[in-house]
Amino acid sequence: xxxxxxxxxxxxxxxxxxxxxxxxxxxxxxxxxxxxxxxxxxxxxxxxxxxxxxxxxxxxxxxxxxxxxxxxxxxxxxxxxxxxxxxxxxxxxxxxxxxxxxxxxxxxxxxxxxxxxxxxxxxxxxxxxxxxxxxxxxxxxxxxxxxxxxxxxxxxxxxxxxxxxxxxxxxxxxxxxxxxxxxxxxxxxxxxxxxxxxxxxxxxxxxxxxxxxxxxxxxxxxxxxxxxxxxxxxxxxxxxxxxxxxxxxxxxxxxxxxxxxxxxxx
Numbered sequence: 001x002x003x004x005x006x007x008x009x010x011x012x013x014x015x016x017x018x019x020x021x022x023x024x025x026x027x028x029x030x031x032x033x034x035x036x037x038x039x040x041x042x043x044x045x046x047x048x049x050x051x052x053x054x055x056x057x058x059x060x061x062x063x064x065x066x067x068x069x070x071x072x073x074x075x076x077x078x079x080x081x082x083x084x085x086x087x088x089x090x091x092x093x094x095x096x097x098x099x100x101x102x103x104x105x106x107x108x109x110x111x112x113x114x115x116x117x118x119x120x121x122x123x124x125x126x127x128x129x130x131x132x133x134x135x136x137x138x139x140x141x142x143x144x145x146x147x148x149x150x151x152x153x154x155x156x157x158x159x160x161x162x163x164x165x166x167x168x169x170x171x172x173x174x175x176x177x178x179x180x181x182x183x184x185x186x187x188x189x190x191x192x193x194x195x196x197x198x199x200x201x202x203x204x205x206x207x208x209x210x211x212x213x214x215x216x217x218x219x220x221x222x223x224x225x226x227x228x229x230x231x232x233x234x235x236x237x238x239x240x241x242x243x244x245x246x247x248x249x250x251x252x253x254x255x256x257x258x259x260x261x262x263x264x265x266x
Contacts, residue, residue: 004073005175005205006038006061011070013056013228030056032228033070036221040174043206045216047246048225054209056228058179061207062094063087074175092122095173099180101160105152111138111163112148118171137166141196158189162196169200176204183211190215213250222246 013031031053038044046054059065060072063079072079074090082090098104105114115134119125125133135148141162152160161181168176178197182190194215197206210216217236224232224239224246232239232246239246 003039004037005040005075006036006044006207007071007073008037009035009071011035011057011060011072012068013053013060013065014068029228031060031067034223034225034228034230036223036230036233038205038207038221040205041203042221043208043219045208045210045219045222046225047210047213047216047222047249049249050211052225053228054225055179057225058096058177058207058209061175061177062096063091093173094175094177095168095171096177096179097161097164097168097181099183101157101164102152104164105160107152110149110151111143114152114163115167115170118167122171134166134170137170140200141166142192158185158193161185161193165193165197165200169204174205175207176201177207177209179209180211181208182215213246213253 011031011034012029015028015030016025017028019026034053034057036044046057048054056065060067060079061074067080070080075093077086077090079087079090109117112131112134115137116127116130119130119133123130135145138145138148143159143162143166147155147159152163155163165181181197182193185193190212198218208216208219213236216222219236222232222234222236222239223230224244226245232242232244234242240250
């Protein structure tokens, strides 16, 4: 694997937006000139307000959508201009955990079946071996052995997100993308889930898309997006010292968290 697993240069993603009958469509610059690099095993965080381009950037890296222009490399291979076969190979290197655990888990399958599926598809393991590994992963994300045979509707939102994270990690893709993966959780559950993610993804290259800045404080580098553009870049400590957009958002969010904790019953 190359030193920089992810590499983007002047990355753009544009959309044509209708402005009504007999009017020329407008161009929406969802990602406008993003440049960054992520080394193997490191974490890059992307933060910003709703509509800033965070999720669009995630879709580009997962190759759900392709860039309009610029350069995007995954493990040294160019995404733009790649053949269908090359793109299939590159997509297998990326796994994503979505924001909504209610929509990402098959309600007709037991948790054990959900977790074993990536092993069944991507490895030659026998059923007994798949079951052993899936049960071990259940314990690692803080669930109990009896949860193996239950269905998604029997779990809380935090527990469902743990299941989604366990499934993503079992695929063993070298790149893990967390798209607002803990945004629907309460503060305490978010802390527990983030701790599990950090422990279990130590050897992965991780891209964390987040609105809550508390999620990204330990990231190796943080990008702050506004209207598709990177306006600040650095570590958590660097960005606080700059006293810019990131620092202002962080202060506001800390006040909100403190207020929720004070209002919570003892």
